[in-house]
Amino acid sequence: MTTEADATDSRRVDVLIIGAGLSGVGAAWHLQRQPGRTYAVLEARDRPGGTWDLFRHPGVRSDSDIFTLGYAFQPWRGPKSLADGESIRRYIEDTARDHGIDRHIHYRSKVLSADWSWERCRWTVKTEGGTWTCSFLYVCAGYYDDDRGHQPEFEGVEDFGGRFVHPQFWPDDLDVAGEKVVMIGSGATAVTLVPALARRARHVTMLQRSPTYLISLPDVDPAAETLRRLLPAPLAHRLVRAKNVLSSGLAYWLSRRYPEQTRRHLRRGILRYLPDPAYLDRHFTPRYQPWDQRLCVVPDGDLFREVAAGRVSMVTDRIARLAEHGIELESGRTLEADVVVSATGLSLIPLGGIAVSVGGRAVDLAETTAYRGLMLSGVPNLAFCIGYTNASWTLRAELSSRYVVRLLRHMERHGLTTAMPALPRDVARRPLLGLTSAYVQRAAHLFPQQGDRAPWTVGQNYLTDRLRSAFLDVRKGVIFDG
Structure with missing residues (x-):
């Protein structure tokens, strides 16, 4: 007979990825290139695709060309550059299957909350189907509210x-x-x-x-x-x-x-x-x-x-x-x-609507500041993935995943258990997303802010960000503990 404790133990991984859309499947590919680290992908829906499974209206397609919206490691073989939604969804599904990522995806696992324990140095993640624990949480749920539009x-x-x-x-x-x-x-x-x-x-x-x-x-x-x-x-x-x-x-x-x-x-x-x-x-x-x-x-x-x-x-x-x-x-x-x-219009929601807490105390995401556009000030061992607003989402998502892998490798190499961005007092804050679109402005008060200087800004130039990512110091602005 399986006890609740046994079930929890079986759901204990090093890295937990939230979402099996473009970002989540891409994150899993980058993560599993580093052997020896366990991971799982939690997906609220009953198949992969994320946004491209949610939107099913006639003619649904991408505004971004599929060669940059798609993965660098997985060639697009379809005929169209501006691909339709179902073709993109199948591309994500095929990518997950081709690279063995599908074996790590757990469907109908909508995440409700995540609480960080300083004593255990682990996240406890509650879903509609049970509880998971992990050392590092990577939220790849995008920022659309699946449950309601505007x-x-x-x-x-x-x-x-x-x-x-x-x-x-x-x-x-x-x-x-x-x-x-x-x-x-x-x-x-x-x-x-x-x-x-x-x-x-x-x-x-x-x-x-x-x-x-x-x-x-x-x-x-x-x-x-x-x-x-x-x-x-x-x-x-x-x-x-x-x-x-x-x-x-x-x-x-x-x-x-x-x-x-x-x-x-x-x-x-x-x-x-x-x-x-x-x-x-x-x-x-x-x-x-x-x-x-x-x-x-x-x-x-x-x-x-x-x-x-x-x-x-x-x-x-x-x-x-x-x-x-x-x-x-x-x-x-x-x-x-x-x-x-x-x-x-759409409704936006940060971190997929997950209630985040640290040591039992709720985190007001609007009071946090985004570190390199992918971690949060005062929140340990958590990264989130957002794409560019002026280019294909996946370009920035892949840079974020590379950074997460690099950070985890640094922590493992030096025997470190926690990494938490620490915001200097003199950093001025401004909106995370720089568009004037109504759907962005309606939700701006819910989201983390960004700072006025590196590494607290969110870049919007892929070529510049790609060049900088090769030389960045993962230790800058981060407090580590072993």
């Missing part, structure tokens, strides 16, 4: 006679064939959904309060296709990845250095599809500068093509209320709708 309270929503849905919880039985659809929102989700729905719906209206910067990029990368025909897959993957890192980094730098020229360049790109300057002024000209918020990618101009064909209408206005047959706008206009899709 949903404003629209007056009259109970009066609407059609279907009202949020993309994060897309109903399996929803078929928009022959229906009038109104999409509320102008972000990446709306830009993804509208062309997909327009292929079946009677008509789709994209209703936005204000425009978002959009850029058309090829769905298939011609240079990648050429290199993959001529070279072995691993080499081609590395070359395409390097090309895309350089080109996206340069594009971001130019956008911030020359914002007005970038605005004109983006405008010219849309004019190729919609040659009406007044229409662009109304519906495709944001008030903010490029990369104050993330740019939304339109593969092969699909959204613009649907607008030009008359299957999609753009409306820039504010909602007064929902009525039985549609949406009444502040301008007095009414949009008829059988289906209203509220692509009104």
Whole structure:
């Protein structure tokens, strides 16, 4: 008979990774390259994929090219550079299986809390399915709240006679064939959904309060296709990845250095599809500068093509209320709708919503400061993984995992049991995530802050961060104990 103590002992590992998405599977790959260290991956869902298993709405895809969103060690073999969500999920699943990581993943293991014991120098991690202990905790749960999206309270929503849905919880039985659809929102989700729905719906209206910067990029990368025909897959993957890192980094730098020229360049790109300057002024000209918020990618101009064909209408206005047959706008206009899709944004939550405590005392994450963007001041033996806001998530995730492995190797080599960042008193604090997007600003007060100087800042330049990571001193700013 297995006692509770026996069960706890069987769930004792050196490193516990939270999440089996892109970050968690990548972290496991880096970790298991160092033999002799036990680990487990806890995943709240019933299969790997993380974000790419959560979002299942029509047309779901990545805004980042898959060669940089994917792993450096696992070549992408699919045809598209802007891959769809299910293909990305299968890529993560295949990676876990190919490298034996799947044997370490425990599904339906949603983590509720984690408490650090100074006496035992271990974390006690409680999940919905039991309790684990570990010497080091690595949270790779991203920052999306899986349980809720952002949903404003629209007056009259109970009066609407059609279907009202949020993309994060897309109903399996929803078929928009022959229906009038109104999409509320102008972000990446709306830009993804509208062309997909327009292929079946009677008509789709994209209703936005204000425009978002959009850029058309090829769905298939011609240079990648050429290199993959001529070279072995691993080499081609590395070359395409390097090309895309350089080109996206340069594009971001130019956008911030020359914002007005970038605005004109983006405008010219849309004019190729919609040659009406007044229409662009109304519906495709944001008030903010490029990369104050993330740019939304339109593969092969699909959204613009649907607008030009008359299957999609753009409306820039504010909602007064929902009525039985549609949406009444502040301008007095009414949009008829059988289906209203509220692509009104995501909710963010730090560390996957885990309640963290040290020595039994709850940690207020908003009062902590991020060390190198991956550990927390005053919290021992814990790392968390967040990606770039201006580039592919995985680029930064891989740097974070390399750092964690390097830190663990240093601790093992010197017989150390704890590593805790110690924040100097004179470090000024500022928001962790540097975007002005509404979904980021709504949750900013929940997240750790970052400092005003290294090693307390969160870099947003992959090439610089990659170079620095080769020479950084893991001892700087950290208190160790043996």
